[in-house]
Amino acid sequence: MLTIKQVEPLDGFRLRVRLSNGKTIEPCIAEYLDAPCYEGLRDSYLLAQVDEWGHAVEWPDDVAIGLEALYRLAREQAGKAYPVAAFNQWMRRNGLSANEAAKALGLSRRTIIYYHTGAKPIPPVVGLACDGYNARLKQAV
Incomplete structure (x- = not known):
């Protein structure tokens, strides 16, 4: 089963996510920032507190984005999936x-x-x- 091995924040609300299959994806999570509970991630200090949890990335206050959503975003943004x-x-x-x-x-x-x-x-x-x-x-x- 595919899992997240490491995550680091990048500029432009992007994340570098290293996966258990050896691949790395870099989804932009900007579309989440208008959703309830995610607004705080506009603060670069909070965004930088990202951590991996196997099947999701998470921040303080139980804010998280699942691996499937991150993978889908990365594929869409790379032109490899229909939005x-x-x-x-x-x-x-x-x-x-x-x-x-x-x-x-x-x-x-x-x-x-x-x-x-x-x-x-x-x-x-x-x-x-x-x-x-x-x-x-x-x-x-």
């Missing part, structure tokens, strides 16, 4: 439930839920499939 916000906008814009999105993309409902909640990185090919779905809708009109 969760864009996927959710696609579902809303087309009025699709999880079942309908699964049928449209040829995926399982569970996979759609993973993507919708950000629990798993969305492969770029799924973003292309969303674009293809939209193109087919335009052609049908």
